[in-house]
Structure formats: structure tokens, C-alpha cells
Amino acid sequence: MAKTDSHAVADRRYAARRRQVLRAARKSQPVDALLISDPIDIRYLCGVNEGSQSLLLSDDWAVIITNKMFQDRLAEECHGAEMIVVERGDGIAAPPDDVELGRQFKQRRLKKVGFEDNLVSLSRYRSLASCVGEKKLVPLPGLVVGVRAIKDAEEIALTRKAVQLAEAAFKQLTGRGADYFVGRTELQLAAELEYIMRMGGADRQAFPTNGIIVAAGPNSAACHHFPTSREVRRGDAVLFDWGAELSGYRSDITRVVFVGQVPEIYQQIYPVVEDALKQATAAVRPGVKNHKLDKIARGILEAAGHELRHGLGHGIGLQIHEQPRLTAGPARPLKREMIITIEPGIYIHGQGGVRLEDDILVTAEGHENLCSLPTAIDQMTLR
DSSP states (O other): OOHHHHHHHHHHHHHHHHHHHHHHHHTTOOOSEEEEOOHHHHHHHHOOOSSOSEEEEOSSOEEEEEETTTHHHHHHHOOSOEEEEEOSSOSOSSOHHHHHHHHHHHHTTOOOEEEOGGGSOHHHHHHHHHHHOGGGEEEOTTHHHHHHTSOOHHHHHHHHHHHHHHHHHHHHHHTTOHHHHTTOBHHHHHHHHHHHHHHHTOSEESOSSSOOEEEEGGGGGSSSOOOOSOBOOTTOEEEEEEOEEETTEEOOEEEEEEESSOOHHHHHHHHHHHHHHHHHHHTOOTTOBHHHHHHHHHHHHHHTTOOOOSOSEEEOSSSSSEEEEESSSSOOBOOTTOEEEEOOEEEETTTEEEEOBEEEEEOSSSEEEOOOOOOOTTTTEEO
């Protein structure tokens, strides 16, 4: 496909997303336009990776505001939005973006503009209100992230590839066997896994804050462990929580490998977690409530005398944690083409823990597990 044809396809995809967000907004408020200020939402709606905190859009137009530092990059990345370049530090009390938005509101005669108030700081809100008029701003919290929960074909394809890249790297690392692991630190194994993923085609590892989790022995009892200089020993269990990022989309997988043998405590808790993973996954289908899946897994763990210390899972996409959330909180039904994680875990302080996690696509008839790595304890034992 020629570059121009590819760009046109992307233009249509981003235009469809903007229309969908507008439709969602107008179900609750009769707004003329939307002001998007979150960089991730801006990326979702026009393809820009960075360089703007102001995307103003309506039915047949979109305007993105940037500065000279990013104008060349945005000219290449942006799909379907007019770019306006403002000067930085031009002596105006309000930020240049907001002054320009004031001009746009006036020029386009906008009376009601929706914005995600949960993603706007108090200082930014005050600046916007002074430039565009407070009465014109209509709060619409969680607007774009709710639409983002339903993935289109491109997003599903990228997530599927991100899963494949992460799994291939894990297989390569663990395929080196128990002797290779003994003496290596958690930090070294995390670095190696990321290196293999990048060499395989990933843009980077998927977790923007903590990075890849590698937790050996008793360190695996922490739900979220930062890798340390602890060396892996023969007989250790090693928990890996990792993923690959590709064009902004991510995978999120957890497995536990056993270095030469399976400690006794894991012989007791591992099958419980594996059963919770399988039964909760089997229940995934359109219409099932998020809290029902959490209840299934939580019940299995509690029947064995353990607790689930966190929600069962979450959506993945341009963020590693996004909607929907699989928790015991407000009941919300799953919808076709959502991508969620299922990740039950048991953690025993001072001894170790097990968490198993797969990435699941909700389909018209049920679900598809995007992950293919085994969970059977014998297949997770390195020799």
C-alpha cells in the first residue's frame, strides 16, 4: 500500500474515533464541540504522540495547538486536524494555548464545549475559564477513556502483536534453562527480557512507571515488586510480570517459573491460582458484569483459605491500566471488543507468591485468549 493510501486509511480511522467520542458526549450533554487536554486521549483521536495538550474538535473539523518545538513532528503524525502553532512565553498572563482557544471559541461561535474535568488541573481550569468563559465549559469526566475501552481492528491487531512479542521473548529467556538463571539478579533478568523484546521488534517494555517485575523467592510475595540485586537460587520460584509496547499498545502477562524444582508452598497455592484464572476466563463474554468475574476468582481463593488482594484485572490499550476495571465495585457489563487482563494471585509474606495473568479479547460469542504461554506447573519448571 502506498504511503498516501496508508495515510488516508489512518485519517478515516481517527475521524471515526472522533465521531464516536462526539456521539458519546452528546448522549449526556448537547455540546457544540469537545476540548481534549490529555495527551493519551489526543493520541487516540489524531495520532499525535506528544507536543500538545489542546485538541478542539466538532463534527466536521478539528484543531490541535502546539508550539515550534513540535510543529514538524505534528505535521507528520497528525491525522485530520488543523495545526496551529503558538509562541511560547509571549508575555501574555494566560498560557498561549488557552489564549488561542479563546480565539477559536469566538471565531467558531462555540457556546457549550465538553471537557474532561477529571483530567484538568485547577490552575488549567482557571486559565481556560478566563480565556473562553467558564459558562461555556461543560464537565464530561471519563469521556474518551470510556470510548477507548472498545477496541477497533487496528488496536486489536497491535495488541495481539504485542502479546506475541512478549511471549516470544519470554520463551527465549526461559528456554536457556535453570543453570542460566542461577546467579543472575532480578535486575539482570528484567533487563534481558526487555532487550530481547526490543530486538524482536517491540518499541519498549509496556510498564511506564515500575518497569518489568521480576521477583525471586520470597520477593514474589509482593504484589508489585521492584527488581533488586537479589540473585536467583536453585529451587527458587521467579515471578515475571511483563509486556511489550508496540505503536502505543501493550500486552500484560504474568507467569511464575521454577528453577529446578517446585517448593512445597507453591505445590499448594499454584493450582488454586491456576484454577481461578481458568474459571474466571471461561466466564468472559459480552454482558457479563465485571464484578461477577472478580467474584468467581475471589471465591476460589477464599475457599482455599486465601484472599485476592487486588482487583481481578483491567483493560489494556494505550495505557497499561484502563477501563474496564474488574473489581468488586460498581457493576458494569463487558462489551464486545474490549481487551482485559485476568490476573488472580496469592501472596504469602516471607515465603512467596503466585500470580498468573492472561490478556483476553471479548468476542461476539464469548472470548479469545490472546496469550498462548502454558500455565501448567510442570511446563513452568526450568530444567
